[in-house]
Amino acid sequence: MRRTNQSAPRTIRRLWIAGAMVVAAALAACGGDADAPENIPEPSYGDIALPSTLPGPTTTLPTPEVMPLTGLAIKDAAAATRPALAAKIDNHPTARPQAGLNQADIVYEENVEQLTRYAAVFHTNAPTNIGPIRSGRTQDVDLLSAYLNPLFVWSGGNGKTTSLIRKSVLVDMGALVAYQQGGYKRDPKRKAPHNLYADASKIYALTPKGATRPPQQFLYRSASDAMPATATASAGLRLSMAGVQVQWLWNSATGDYLRSMGNDKHMDADGSQVNAKNVVVLYTSYKASAADPRSPEAQSVGEGEVWVYTNGSLVKGKWKRAKATDVFSLTDLAGAPVKLSPGRTWIELPRANKGADVPAGTDPTKVKFP
Numbered sequence: 001m002r003r004t005n006q007s008a009p010r011t012i013r014r015l016w017i018a019g020a021m022v023v024a025a026a027l028a029a030c031g032g033d034a035d036a037p038e039n040i041p042e043p044s045y046g047d048i049a050l051p052s053t054l055p056g057p058t059t060t061l062p063t064p065e066v067m068p069l070t071g072l073a074i075k076d077a078a079a080a081t082r083p084a085l086a087a088k089i090d091n092h093p094t095a096r097p098q099a100g101l102n103q104a105d106i107v108y109e110e111n112v113e114q115l116t117r118y119a120a121v122f123h124t125n126a127p128t129n130i131g132p133i134r135s136g137r138t139q140d141v142d143l144l145s146a147y148l149n150p151l152f153v154w155s156g157g158n159g160k161t162t163s164l165i166r167k168s169v170l171v172d173m174g175a176l177v178a179y180q181q182g183g184y185k186r187d188p189k190r191k192a193p194h195n196l197y198a199d200a201s202k203i204y205a206l207t208p209k210g211a212t213r214p215p216q217q218f219l220y221r222s223a224s225d226a227m228p229a230t231a232t233a234s235a236g237l238r239l240s241m242a243g244v245q246v247q248w249l250w251n252s253a254t255g256d257y258l259r260s261m262g263n264d265k266h267m268d269a270d271g272s273q274v275n276a277k278n279v280v281v282l283y284t285s286y287k288a289s290a291a292d293p294r295s296p297e298a299q300s301v302g303e304g305e306v307w308v309y310t311n312g313s314l315v316k317g318k319w320k321r322a323k324a325t326d327v328f329s330l331t332d333l334a335g336a337p338v339k340l341s342p343g344r345t346w347i348e349l350p351r352a353n354k355g356a357d358v359p360a361g362t363d364p365t366k367v368k369f370p
Contacts (some may be wrong), residue, residue, distance in 0.1 A: 091117055103127045117134060157291075301323060
């Protein structure tokens with residue numbers, strides 16, 4: 001009786017399993033970003049010309065009386081008149097702690113594929129180390145167009161996303177454009193794709209002629225402004241974002257909101273806990289992106305519910321804007337404009353019913369994440 005050779009099929013099966021594991025590991029490392037060229041070999045960087053003309057509005061705005069993105073006094077006149085710089089920052093667990101979050105004027109947290117990502121907007125400061133930098137999304141165009149012509153710092157994107165961004169008012173200063181000019185670097189202590197960092201000072205040096213400062217995005221309270229009658233005392237909030245539970249708690253001693261994720265304090269690479277003077281929660285709907293059906297896209301043009309956390313209080317109301325180049329209009333339940341405390345602001349973009357207020361005097365651990 002002839003014996004069949006069983007070893008060959010077993011060998012093929014083992015090779016197939018090993019190959020599948022390698023592919024799975026690669027996809028896991030991308031954190032759901034199979035749509036973006038996150039780990040392009042460095043020699044290919046710089047093969048796209050720097051922008052010489054601006055794709056969006058070039059209106060010259062008058063010199064501001066305060067820093068337009070914080071409402072704080074101007075300490076650097078040159079910084080006050082330069083354009084905003086918006087960087088896409090990774091929130092994959094292996095990307096933490098991130099660098100630069102506590103130096104940004106405004107930070108947006110948006111849902112992506114089973115996780116969140118940040119769009120950190122810099123204007124007051126130009127850190128030399130921001131990141132890790134990751135890919136852009138179609139939702140970034142609507143979110144950031146109100147800054148007129150922000151320098152957009154990103155690692156890349158799929159073809160459709162890249163085309164939309166380059167046709168928008170955002171100024172492409174991605175890794176493909178500015179790597180060879182010193183705008184980006186790889187951290188050898190981290191693994192790709194979570195090791196790309198940007199140098200805002202170098203990218204600012206590449207600013208196209210005609211780029212203008214950003215308009216003021218929010219109204220700010222003066223020392224004599226009282227909180228609105230609709231405000232309620234609050235210790236903070238808990239949010240359920242994609243793949244992460246977010247907590248912001250009011251620290252009356254410093255006048256800041258302190259951020260945690262899950263059971264851990266969210267720390268910046270500088271060793272400080274991520275914090276902000278204001279947390280603005282814009283409840284939005286999400287739809288599938290036309291550039292990639294797997295990628296959710298926040299609908300930030302239109303109107304919806306807003307919760308504004310400032311000065312230890314919660315002000316509920318409505319957000320509204322007619323087009324992407326408009327700033328967000330925030331009004332309370334009485335229809336009056338909502339003013340923020342001067343300082344840094346975080347803007348959360350959860351889906352509806354994904355936030356829970358923590359009333360003043362309440363143990364935060366007793367409030368469930370929705």
